[in-house]
Amino acid sequence: MEERSLNFLEEIIEKDLAEGKYKSIYTRFPPEPNGYLHIGHAASICLNFGLAIKYQGKCNLRFDDTNPVTEETEYVESIMNDVKWLGFNWDELRYTSDYFEQLYAYAVQLIRQGDAYVDDSTAEQMAATKGDINKPGTDSAWRSRSIDENLALFEEMRAGKYPDGAKVLRAKVDMAHPNLLMRDPIIYRIKHAHHHRTGDAWCIYPMYDFAHGQSDSIEQITHSICTLEFIHHRPLYDWFIQKLGIFPSHQYEFARRNLTYTVMSKRKLLQLVNEKHVAGWDDPRMPTISGLRRRGYTPESIRNFADTIGIAKRDNITDVSLLEFCIRENLNKVANRVMAVLDPVKLVITNYPEGQTEEFDAENNPEDEQGGSRKVPFSREIWIEREDFQEQATKKFFRLAPGLMVRLKYAYIVRCDDFKKDEQGVVTEIYCSYLPESKSGNDTSGLKVKGTIHWVSVPHAQTAEVRLYDRLFRVENPANEDGDFKDYINPDSLQVVANAYIEPALTQAQPGDRFQFLRKGYFCADKDSTPGHLVFNRTVGLKDSWAKEAKK
């Protein structure tokens, strides 16, 4: 087992455990069901569930559903699905809405203690009396209502006597506090809205600040981990726990994870979906977990990525090449190799008898001794990749050009003798002769060739649609650029190859199956596939040192 240093949360936990502050730890992953989870959430999921596993504690999945206007059951389902797919099991499935009655009682307690009051101010009036960063706020005219009046009014709010916005319940903290969140924050507002779980039972809903900490407390969460932007909420979080005298959960913050060449805010992702810049939340170009899944990413690779980037408290933007490294590393070990030609040109082996065919053994995965092999048919005419031929070989080009030899993977060495072009100058056929004694496995030719290329036999070829995905944005950090982030969308983020040629064995592929298309990259059969029409998504290309060399 590799010795790894602790991150700052593990240090806190080990200290708490060592000092006997807690017998075991309890964490939670608390998404609001108002969108799909993305790779940043995946890091948070791995963190919260991972800590619980590492320290033999527990971790809940809790939906923070206090705003009925934006939340939907569709999101609840996708979130549960994503967490499970990533490989985690929650101890308890909870909803903040489970606690509405308890939260209401907490609010009443605060009123009785003189720590909360009903305010009739409008939103504008409240903003005007809030003060700002440099200026203290001023007390609301309703701040000194009697406890009995507050109690009665709050009950009426719940009973539906008032329209949206007519009244709010506020905590009585300090209107001059340097932390704006402590200037008598709103804790309940009136919303005559249908809730995805409680239906029309309520017309008042608690605010985040009056729900999150209390929910943590109810669930006996010991370490409540959230992102940095909530750091200013911590004094309020602690204030409520202290005033209510409930289980003291503690909040800890870490920096949210960012990735280059994408956006990570739910609002922006929702825009991409609604404005049809992508085909949906699970479009393979999206950084959503469902998008990555459809793209062909494995749970293991995402967990490994989350582990590798670690956690800290400083702003960050991780290079997407690290994510790509993680999926390549995983797929290299488990994905079967197959041959597919994406941009075909015909190669004729002039000295191979017409009508003759052969079958070669092809190993499924050189990285896996148990991977087995399959048969690949061969004939006089084969499809090869257009980029594997040059009319005049540039320097260091180890593939086909007149006079040059390559090995056809699993088959023979061929020498290029000639080629044919059409009126536009496009190469239409390449003529080669093969060396019968160079047969793969018992090559007695004594020849060494530098290049090996993939191919598909023309009469045996099947077709498939192949979707070549690239990064969604042209710039590293679209959210930081001037103007609309959507101006930086990469127009070539999807290229569709309508008719790629694939070897016959591939027609057995089921949606979700992952392969390495030899020399091209890793691909995943898409859910759009039908028995007669296979669709493959490119997960990620292979590292391509020739592409770099060719640019020089």
Add this chain to the structure above:
RNA sequence: AGUCCAAUGGUGUAAUGGUAGCACAACAGAUUUUGGUUCUGUUUGUCUAGGUUCGAAUCCUGGUUGGACUACCA
């Protein structure tokens, strides 16, 4: 401007007063029936100025830079 948070190679992250390390990326080479994989090597870093100390990335002070906060969102 007030409060809070953070500053370590191109990127991410370690070193918890004692040799600045790891991964990705980049570069060079070896191996290779994938220009893949694997292996070897190389380049690049402690924001700044003081202070404490035998010794500071680490502790202290000032500065600089970046971020967060002024929703009846979470």
